[in-house]
Amino acid sequence: MAVDTVIVNIAELATLAGPNDQPRRRKDLGDLGLLKDAYVAIADGKVLATGTGAPPPAKTVIDASGCTVTPGLIDPHTHLVFGGTREAEFVQRLEGATYAEILAAGGGIHHTVTATRAATVEELVRSGRQRLKRMLACGTTTLEAKSGYGLELETELKQLIAVKQLAEEGPQEIIATFMGAHAVPKGVDGDVYTQQVIDEMLPEVARRGLAAYCDVFCEQGVFTPQQTERIGRAAKALGLGVRIHADELSDLGGGALAATLEAASADHLLMMGEQSVQALAKSNTVAVMLPGTPFFLGMAERAPARALIDAGVAIAIGTDFNPGSCFSESLPMMMTLACLHLKLTPAEALACVTINAAHSLGLANRLGSLEPGKQADLVVWDAPNHAHLAYHFGVPLVRSVLKRGEVVL
């Protein structure tokens, strides 16, 4: 087959090659399939070959001397599309206000819900496009994006329509998640709203094909495990996958519930108990760590990532990009936090934002590693080896990004 593009002189190539039928667990998580002085040959938007030695001739040659090449990063948890921002709340928090106080005063998520309800699709697309640009500059080639700032059908659909439009524009692939159950609207009973999500919102989202997943915030004072389970089962009956914001602020057994529901992911897990660890270890549900959130909220709690790895749980890392609790599009920043706060190695952190993130989104047959036949989504980093991605923090290290074999940055 004719080679379209070959990337040559790669100082370190992290292929992440390995079995793709299951997420990487335990010590396999840190096995990046590294090659030194390597090349990647691309044809038809797919990886044709990786290797060392003399590269095959190609129409386009990209010199990556001194650089690391990795698969395109995959962000399995973002709240990409919303109206307004919350820098005022950030300042209030710095002055000593707690999130609970801000919420009680009508701020917090309520602020974003009001601004998102007021925004047009075009406004949501415009701000979403800027955020995607920043994500691309940080190496993200595929991401998940949730609704959840409408809390009523019309705005939830508006957010998902904006996500669809952004996905069509590219260059990133975006997997949409309906999260009508992000919060209970002010003045509404939780059971009544749960029923509304099940009877009115979910069927319409499914009918229009606007989401691949349904997410629920299972938390004290938000949705109970019982309500979460009802919504999760209704979503599955409509053909949607399930993701759960679980055990973030209290241990309600959300992780175990995610395993019971065969959810694609259980996310946050700061407060998770042993029961959830054991349940997830026996499941294919991916535990998505979001270390930017406790960092940005100034919380001391950390997800028990090492215990999860030891127990055999499959883990991934996301940004949780959102206007309140983690306003950062950068997965490399999250890799640094995963190393410092969750005690992951840089190699494990990289697997968490590539192959395991792909597994949590059902995309691992096509994305997440650089192996023959897989899509040629990759990042050329201004870094001599993969450890620099986490080690050299807070600065832009991306030199170039390819999506489906095309240079997009």
Ligand SMILES: [Zn+2]
């Ligand atoms: Zn979230």
